Amino acid sequence: MDRTGQDERYRGAAAEYGPALERLARAVEADAAERRDLLQEIHFAVWRSLAGFDGRCSMRTWVYRVAHNAAASHVMRRRRAPKGMSIEELVLADDGASPEEIVSENQALERLMAMIRALKAPDAQVMLLYLEDLDAAAIGEITGMSSGAVATKIHRIKALLAKRFKGGRDD
Amino acid sequence: MTDVKSLWRNQKTEETVTLENIHRTAERFQQRTRRGLAIEYGVSVFVIAVFGFYIWALPGSMVKAGSALCIVGVLGILWQMRKRMAVRRVPDLSGPGLVEFHRQELLRQRDAVKSAWLWYILPAIPGMVLMMLGRWYQLHAPGRSLAWDHEVIALCAVIILLGLGIIRLLQVLRVAKLQSKIDELDKLR
Numbered sequence: 601m602d603r604t605g606q607d608e609r610y611r612g613a614a615a616e617y618g619p620a621l622e623r624l625a626r627a628v629e630a631d632a633a634e635r636r637d638l639l640q641e642i643h644f645a646v647w648r649s650l651a652g653f654d655g656r657c658s659m660r661t662w663v664y665r666v667a668h669n670a671a672a673s674h675v676m677r678r679r680r681a682p683k684g685m686s687i688e689e690l691v692l693a694d695d696g697a698s699p700e701e702i703v704s705e706n707q708a709l710e711r712l713m714a715m716i717r718a719l720k721a722p723d724a725q726v727m728l729l730y731l732e733d734l735d736a737a738a739i740g741e742i743t744g745m746s747s748g749a750v751a752t753k754i755h756r757i758k759a760l761l762a763k764r765f766k767g768g769r770d771d
Numbered sequence: 772m773t774d775v776k777s778l779w780r781n782q783k784t785e786e787t788v789t790l791e792n793i794h795r796t797a798e799r800f801q802q803r804t805r806r807g808l809a810i811e812y813g814v815s816v817f818v819i820a821v822f823g824f825y826i827w828a829l830p831g832s833m834v835k836a837g838s839a840l841c842i843v844g845v846l847g848i849l850w851q852m853r854k855r856m857a858v859r860r861v862p863d864l865s866g867p868g869l870v871e872f873h874r875q876e877l878l879r880q881r882d883a884v885k886s887a888w889l890w891y892i893l894p895a896i897p898g899m900v901l902m903m904l905g906r907w908y909q910l911h912a913p914g915r916s917l918a919w920d921h922e923v924i925a926l927c928a929v930i931i932l933l934g935l936g937i938i939r940l941l942q943v944l945r946v947a948k949l950q951s952k953i954d955e956l957d958k959l960r
Contacts, residue, residue: 610793611790618788619784622784622786623782623784626782636786639786640788640792640793640796641796643788643792643793644793644800647793647797648797676873705782712775712778712779730776731776731779732779732780733776744871744872761775
């Protein structure tokens, strides 16, 4: 594929999934400057990969997988990457704030980001993809986990969200 | 606040990445790759130059042979590092899943570091030993007594051995750290 075709595909993917990619970068990286670099890196990875897109899976699966791979590499490269908790550990942990204390959407988002960043990378990916409204099969296809393992994690994510957010709907 | 998913998906996004930026990143990426290769070749040329100079300048057949062996050893180490430790590009899609890819990478790194005594430490030893023996038997530093000269050589040998020991200890610790990361990933499967 020539560069023009690759650019064209990228434009389409960026238009459709750009906001999700930004949310991914925001969840993974707290530092604003590093976040911009990470987002750039993710977009670059997507653009580069589209030269080899063969249509064997949906564009959504392709873009998410490339983006999550790039984000995971970023996390693993960080010098002082936190060890991270599993979803199960996070369900049991107490972050000291009650759901009633969350009064604004910004506070809720900050709490959500903190939860995602506290997770081990693979668990954080499942949670992010769940928040992007992907089902267990799609998440499994993207992360390489079995759909059974993903379903179990989603079940725990729902429990976690219900516990941490007042009235958090567990759908 | 009733729906966390909606909250997540409706948050305001503001960053823009242009195609021009992507193209510039692609150019920088290629430049970095070229620079990495240049450094690698630069180190090789430096090592060959230093030990090549020893071969030419220092007397004693054992020291000359030791220097030649050091060149071979360091080139062997560079080749092995490139072969075993090179960071693989994260697969775009066609490869294994993300977790499996990172697990394979960790396994590869662990095995490479585990066997590093064989390909990182051992190749450097014959040349150094031969150079030391050459200094011991064939070269005597002017103005020093033979006993003092031998003590200096023995001290150098001990320092080198200690250095190699520390490198090996760091490798062992690295293997343990990689193994614990692999164990963590295995729990997710």
